[in-house]
Amino acid sequence: MQAWGGPGATPGLHSASSAGWVSGGEAALLIRNGTCFSEIDLRTGLHAAAATISLEKTLTACSLYLPPNSQVSKLSLAELFEQLPKPFLVLGDFNAHSPAWGDTRRDGRGRMLEEFTAENDLIILNSGEQTFVHSASPSIAAECSWAAHSDLCGSDHFPMFLTFTSNLSSNVNTTSFNFKKADWNRFGDLCKLSLDDSVADIEQFTSKLLDAARSSIPFHKGTKNKTRVPWFTQECRQALRERKKAQRKYFKTPSFENFINFKKQKVKVKFVIKNSKKQSWKTYVSSLNSNTFSKTVSKKIKKIKGKNFAPSCHLKKDGQIISNLKDHADHLAETFSNNSSSENYSKNFQQTKQRAEKVHLNFSSDNNEPYNNPLFMLELKNSIIKSNESAAGPDGVYYQFLRHLPESCLHTLLKLFNNIWTTGDIPPSWREASVVPIPKPGKDPSDPSDYRPIPDLPTFRFRREKSR
Numbered sequence: 001m002q003a004w005g006g007p008g009a010t011p012g013l014h015s016a017s018s019a020g021w022v023s024g025g026e027a028a029l030l031i032r033n034g035t036c037f038s039e040i041d042l043r044t045g046l047h048a049a050a051a052t053i054s055l056e057k058t059l060t061a062c063s064l065y066l067p068p069n070s071q072v073s074k075l076s077l078a079e080l081f082e083q084l085p086k087p088f089l090v091l092g093d094f095n096a097h098s099p100a101w102g103d104t105r106r107d108g109r110g111r112m113l114e115e116f117t118a119e120n121d122l123i124i125l126n127s128g129e130q131t132f133v134h135s136a137s138p139s140i141a142a143e144c145s146w147a148a149h150s151d152l153c154g155s156d157h158f159p160m161f162l163t164f165t166s167n168l169s170s171n172v173n174t175t176s177f178n179f180k181k182a183d184w185n186r187f188g189d190l191c192k193l194s195l196d197d198s199v200a201d202i203e204q205f206t207s208k209l210l211d212a213a214r215s216s217i218p219f220h221k222g223t224k225n226k227t228r229v230p231w232f233t234q235e236c237r238q239a240l241r242e243r244k245k246a247q248r249k250y251f252k253t254p255s256f257e258n259f260i261n262f263k264k265q266k267v268k269v270k271f272v273i274k275n276s277k278k279q280s281w282k283t284y285v286s287s288l289n290s291n292t293f294s295k296t297v298s299k300k301i302k303k304i305k306g307k308n309f310a311p312s313c314h315l316k317k318d319g320q321i322i323s324n325l326k327d328h329a330d331h332l333a334e335t336f337s338n339n340s341s342s343e344n345y346s347k348n349f350q351q352t353k354q355r356a357e358k359v360h361l362n363f364s365s366d367n368n369e370p371y372n373n374p375l376f377m378l379e380l381k382n383s384i385i386k387s388n389e390s391a392a393g394p395d396g397v398y399y400q401f402l403r404h405l406p407e408s409c410l411h412t413l414l415k416l417f418n419n420i421w422t423t424g425d426i427p428p429s430w431r432e433a434s435v436v437p438i439p440k441p442g443k444d445p446s447d448p449s450d451y452r453p454i455p456d457l458p459t460f461r462f463r464r465e466k467s468r
Contacts, residue, residue: 027063027092036328038314038321038446044080046072048092052085054314058323060084064092072109074116081120101126151244154266177217177398184404187216195409202416202427202460206395213401231273231280239265239272313445321446332437335448374418380410394434397459413460433457 026047031037040050040060050062062084066072084090097103098110100117101124117124149159190212199205246265250258288297315322315331322328342350365372387399405413420426433455443450 026067027065029061029063034312036312036314036325038323040083040085042080042083044076044083046076046080048080050084050088052314052321052323054323054325054328056325060086060088062088062090062092064090064094066092066094066096066109068095072112074112074119077116078120100124152247154243154269176220176392177213177400178220179217179398179400182217182400184216187212187401187404188406190215191409192406195405195412197412197415199412199416202420203429205413205416206397206460209401210396213398230284231277233276236269236273236276239269243269315448316446332448332451332453333435335451336435336453339449374421375414377410377414380414380417393457393459394432395429395458395460399459402459429458430460 027049029049029051031051031053036054037051040052040062042048042050047065047067048062050060052058052060062080064080081088081090094109094113096109096113097105097107098114099106100110100114103110106114116122149161151159153159191209194208194212195205199208243262243265246258246262250262284300315328317331322331338344342353345353384399384402387402389399392398436454436456437448437451438454439445440450440452
């Protein structure tokens, strides 16, 4: 993750976690990689951090911390809320007590927040469960439900969950095949039955290939990109279980003895995890010697540091932030088109280009040149062997499928490739490509000119082009 300096923030903060930080004072927002956002430069004396986040709709999230002994006025809150584009969510620890959010008593700050909420047409999301207060503008409150987690997770506050009734996720469905549990024998048998000479075109071949894969290869369950750490041992897992057990026992019977036991288990978890991390590092360092390859050490260091993701910032046009994702795509496409235009060439080059294009070229051929010959089976197999285990293309085909195709199915695929080559009848899906904008290192991620367009081609088209 990376920190962008707000008031009192520490810039250049990095971690192995796959997310970006927006921080200010004693408040912070942790935003998932791939989620498009822009930090809001708040002018306030309060501990607050805010960002405009684009999911399927755009909203503003603000993290706010009000220390228990500080003086907070309605005016300071009003000045903060005026800087938040609507609709917005304000979440944090307000250190205020009121029955409005499930407390048994009301203090001065709680009374002030109740009045501020009513005067500014805000809605309190808390359902009355034990934790702290969160507020939101009415348009957002109508679309989300609030709940507290059942486990303290080692903190003094219960984590809370805001679940949107409409799907606001900005990420495309990342369901993928679990190749470690693939039944390749069944896959091969299904391919033999369906991928024969009766297959008319590459589109039909792709469809039947995917059907065979779905019937023989299970999908990943749960979070695809869940980070696994080498230090999390069975002892750590058992310590966490004991802490949860002690917490449940204390909440069920809140005696002094159960409270002390709960505190002991919290301390034990911290000790076990810290010791496990230290021991894991010692074990790894002890495995290094003069015979260890530098590449092995480099890979381990990169794994420890984690992936360095560039933040997915909002683009700007004429100095204005573009928060709508469709407008994002249109602005990027317009920029890529302008950058690729021949109008960007120098006048001398354009004149040379025009003269060269006027020269008649003789394209007559008997098509017996070596590069016009049909593709051979050896070329197809070599192309598949050299392929990397990368992600699937827009057609959903993985290279692992091709490596496990039976010989008869490869002959069918070769026939389809050669038919396309000799007839020039290009499949419709091969005429399109998904363009992925990749930010250039060290450049401004809000400037569309600082992105590199990378085409995502269908796997079969890419493999055909690489076959020769």
